[in-house]
Amino acid sequence: MNNFVGLSAVLTGFAAATIAPAIDPINIKAEYYAKFQAEIGNNLFFQILSDFQTRNTPPGSNQTQEEKNQLIGEAMLAGSNGENYVMSCRKLIFLWYSGAWPTVDGDTTSSQMLSAKSYTQGLAWQVMQSHPMGDSNYRYGYWAKEPADLSGYTGNNN
């Protein structure tokens, strides 16, 4: 699971502690983990996680974690990994952002929502500095003021 969360954080651009904190009663990661594995099959699933583990070494002395993450992400999405491999990683990004598993058909994407929980946990709502439509945790009138900085939503410096 640690590798899955680490990979997800690198690909989504959100902090691991934001999307899957140590104490995590929401635990959406477990739903995504199971879905990801079921959709792409065991072989590719463990290959991707094992590759991530190999690449996920501590940053070099003159390298920030952010720069390191960029390099890991590029390596995970490199065309040399194979089309299916890369597409699977991309679908994982879509899953975290939307809560829905995508079907890519040429130029368009459709998707199937996993659950009520996955909808409300979609990162798309966080990246727009808002809340899922239908699930506000704000108070009356917040829409007349600017939201908190983006970093407050992603847990990273943006």
Next chain:
Amino acid sequence: MSTTTNYDAIIVGSGIAGAIVAYKLGQAGKKVLILEAGPKIPTDRSNYMDTFLKANIKSPESPYPPSTQNAIPSSEENPLGLPDPGEENTPRYTVLQINSWRKPKQSYFDFQQQQDNLKGDSPQANFAYGSSYERIGGGTTWHWLGTSLRFLPNDFKLKTKYGVGVDWPTAANNQDFYDYLVPYYEQATIEINVAGSKVAMDKLYTQFDDQQTFGPNYNYPMPEIVESLVDEEFANNVTSMKIDNEPVYVTSTPQGRNSRAGERRQCAGNTNCIPICPIQAKYDATVTIARALQTGNVDILYQHVVSKVLLDPVTDEVNGVEYITYDTQTGKATGTDTATAKKYVMAAHAIETPKLMLMSATDKFPNGAANSSGQMGKNLMDHIMYLAWGLSKDPVFPYRGPLSTSGIESVRDGAFRKAVYDANGKLIEGRAAYRIEIGNDGWSWAAGDPFTTLGDYVFGQNNSHTNATATNSQGKNLKFNTALGDNSKLFGKELVATLNGIYTRQIRLGYLIEQLPYEGNSVELSKNLKDNLGLPRPKINYQIPADYERNAFVSAKKVSTDIFNEIGATEYTQDPGAPVFYEEEGGKPLTAANFQYEGNNFIFYGAGHIVGTYRIGTEKSNSVLNYRQQSWDHSNLYMIGSGVFPTLTTANPTLTIAAMSFSAADNILEDLNSESASSNAELASVSSQNK
């Protein structure tokens, strides 16, 4: 049922119209029975919310039964897995059916076949109807937006003032209909608990010459809902524009949601008024149904589908309604029976109501109940909407607050509404009016966001048109981040920055174009399509036949571009493509709402404003009801809801539906009381004779 209660009134339908009449009659001590075709109002909304949250497409109907999405496995023929309306007991039309409007296994409405050899701009082209409704306890207010504008005085006099459409009738003593409605508007405003700004409305009504008849003592029960940052972007930057000589400014929308804690919760900005407010900060008719039931005089029966209005062959009065009961949505009927009362009130919205009346034909009324005029089901209207969208210069943070908090109301009336025709009857000047709704919903309606733009930057697509080199018709660059390649696939920090930059700048305008009444736009009974109870399904005929409305699309398109330029935004409104009217056009999918006009491709959207199919009027020959909303043909029959509107006007209909329902309740009470007074007098005279 075989009820033992002697009801004063039976009301068919439990939406806002039926709820208000039930409440008023119950309050006055009258015994009322409501027959609702759909399921009961749930004790809490968690089941509806759960269905909504899981839905792939968050369409207006998505929370409500019968379930619309993935009801059956999807297939190439039926990609959304839409259920077969022929197998449901209370099917209804949904916006997901629009693109399959010519597939009766997926779409509830029967449709009119296209004529041969239509051109893209042919006035005879048939379209899918754009709007939907619910058949559940509480009705369609479950997913109304909440906009609570009054109509303008001139809206009631289109024929006299502008030479188009029809006038609304006058009330008793030749009183203007607007003036007649003023006290009822006040009652409706209180019932809905509208949050609004009196100052803003006074400014608006002062602008419309000689129409300052808002009433001297009115105010809103709640202060106005604060405007969004999106609203401010328009309000602060569109300051010197005029549209057809009318000044453009932004007006805070009076709306049926709590700006303060009260009987209902304070709005928390769930940005989900449509399809469902999770905390009921927004008014819906379940509020009024509860009040009606609390009078102790109102009964309601759910899953009772009224199938026929029975007419007395001698008196022509209604003497009962037949209904069918069922247990489960796709199960068999469990029984039929008849209910009777003194007065009958049809409140099943503007498609099911005329359907029921057309189903109730007798030898004496072969065209259906209440239809000696032939107008039943005619003049179907909807605000045909033009959508325009763009990206603001700087972030304005949409997807926050109620779906809409402001609009441009100042262009709803003006000399531009006057139609001028040449000697051949061709329109040479004049267009339909519109109001412009400012959306806080980003591109969710316009482009299916946030997931469309998400898909673009995860998979390298360009459905948002932000992810590849292109310019719009004003020559502005569309690619959001010119440092990126075309069809970029992003991850990590770059994905976050790009999505954030786009989502937080998304703005959207919606033009509610007033469609005039046309007899050809109508609800009929399908000859061969039935629902699971064996009742005929509605056949909808729907066109945009006149240049008067089409000119408004041309205006809306130009005005949007001007507004976006004025505020320094980049317009992303997409060309919807040419219409496809026939199957054989190279296998392209049939379009539902695309048309061409003056060299433009347009698509229209429904506003959810189903209006006009049993209108009030001055005469029995040209209308279904008198101004009291009483049938010309059957004196103990009343019909309420937006079907009574002779014209659509320039505002969202619900506040006026409510006001008209308060007026109908007064009329029904007056009739009930005058009858009981005269029967008391008869009794008194009988007993005095017996002495």
